[in-house]
Amino acid sequence: MQPIDQLEITVLIDNTTDSLSSTPAFVETEFAGNWRRGMKWLSGKCLCCAAHGLSCLLTARTGGAAHTLLFDTGPEEWVFERNVVRLGADLGAVEAVVLSHGHWDHAGAMPRALQMITQHNGGKPVPTYMHPEMFALRGIKFPDGGVRPMELVPGVDILTGSGAEVVVTTEARSILEGAFYVSGEIPRLSGFEHGLPGQHRQTAEGVWEPDELLMDERFVAVHVAGKGLVVFTACSHAGLINVLTEARARFPDIPIHGVLGGFHLSGETEAIIPQTVEALAPFNLALIAAGHCTGWRALGALAAAYGDKLVPTAVGKRFRL
Template identity: 55%
Template sequence: MSDILPVDQLEVLVLVDNVTDSLSANSPVAISEWSGLLTAGRLPLLSGRCTCCAHHGLSLLITVRVGNVAHTVLFDTGPEASTFLRNAEILGVDFAAIDSVVLSHGHWDHGGGLVVAIEKISKARNGQKVECFTHPGMFAERALQRPNGELLKFESVPDPDVLAQAGANVVNTRAPQFIAEGAFYLSGEIPRGTSYETGFPGHVRRSDDGQSWEPDPLIMDERFISVYVKDKGQIVFSACSHAGIVNVLTHARSVFPSVPLYGVMGGLHLSGATEKVIPETVADLQQFGLKLLAPGHCTGWRAMSALARVFGDELVPSAVGKRYTV
């Protein structure tokens, strides 16, 4: 790949996340939902009607500035349309300013609001097609096999034809991509190198015959986004880290070896059956010299506690409505 374009500033607005937290103290790089709404004059009354909803899922609005030019990418859309739309309205999202949409992987809690998001962006841009980046492996039916053998099926993400009808120009490929004139790097499939990051236990997908099910713990359709902030380094957005966050950061560093890693944001998937790898993960994260960790979504409270003990003020957990500026 060519060198990634350095940007002057990065801003991230959390549209959907598992938690809401406007009471905890924040790092200088972040402001909470309520503080941001008050500053913008968008909180006339402290009430449930005027504040965002948390929901199991993730959606990040990522904006970079290069000189006087801004580029915005919507990274995932949360679990369903109503939460996405409600929070976007409360937070004052300008849909016309969104250049592209990226679906990180084919799970309902990241793609449930995808169709309505594309419709809103296309309408705000006077019917213009919206670039939507997907991976061919995202569209298979998936499920979680429970210990008793029963399958808990997942809602499938919208297929490329449905996305196209909503107004998307679907870029459906396994290959890595540069987005917005090189300001965003969207990875290809993430190599798996560590011995302990073995994916999502019990995760299965429909076989090609459309009848049987097959193991799918690695979820190879997952990708990450990286942004290079000038004079700081790469900030990596990993929506669920089914590949393992150490594998994710190792790959990001290998793609752009001359650009140091600065931060990571998103779900680290260290909850549930993957809690057992928290010690190895936290230990190996220290090798990257990160200045900012903003975990959320599927990270889990046990992992968050372990990260807090090691990283201290570098840890700035994600929450719905929170805005980060780097």
């Protein structure tokens, strides 16, 4: 990875909307961004829609050059398109798309997102990075033995037809002139993070088999000069501590400045909130930007432990690091 001068993060989709809470100087709320772009009336007709999912637009700047990456697209096209338009986001600048893992709440809007990008970039194909296991039919198995299936991730044919140049790989790589690092599979080392309880996937023979570890999940990292790594983890099914441990292992000489995304400490994974909060301390993070699937109990515990280092994400927020 090459160090960059500045990183701008625009939260296109998140579970919450919050323009009233105070924020540090490097974070702009949705309301503030709208006023800056010329909103004259405070009105719901100007605002984004919160939805269960995550999508972030990441722009890395060095000197006069900039590279932009779309990290996930959220659950469905209507929310994605509405929020992009209302935030004035420049999709024509997007040079690559990364899907963090194979769940509908991160992938549902991918076809429309690719169409919007190519409509604004002159029709150029968009490198789109996928893990081969993302395309499996997944579901959650309940105590009665029944499986509730999830919407499929769009297939290679659909993505290609929407403007993608699909890159299916399990390997880590740096992209866009080294501005972004896309991880490979994340080792499970913490001992207390065990994935998504109850998740199964369907085999080619139509049999449901356990799939709690979600080995297709990956993170993205950026090296901001003078600060360190900023790690993007969309759902942390691998475990937040496992994600940060792998980032530190790959770049041992670069401190981790912050982490942004969903930490999935809600529902059945609430049991590991105390261990996660404690294990986070040695990383000495300056920014903990938690949102999406983190859950209110985990947010409360993180706030109690780390104070103003916790800056919850919300749709429309813009971080400048």
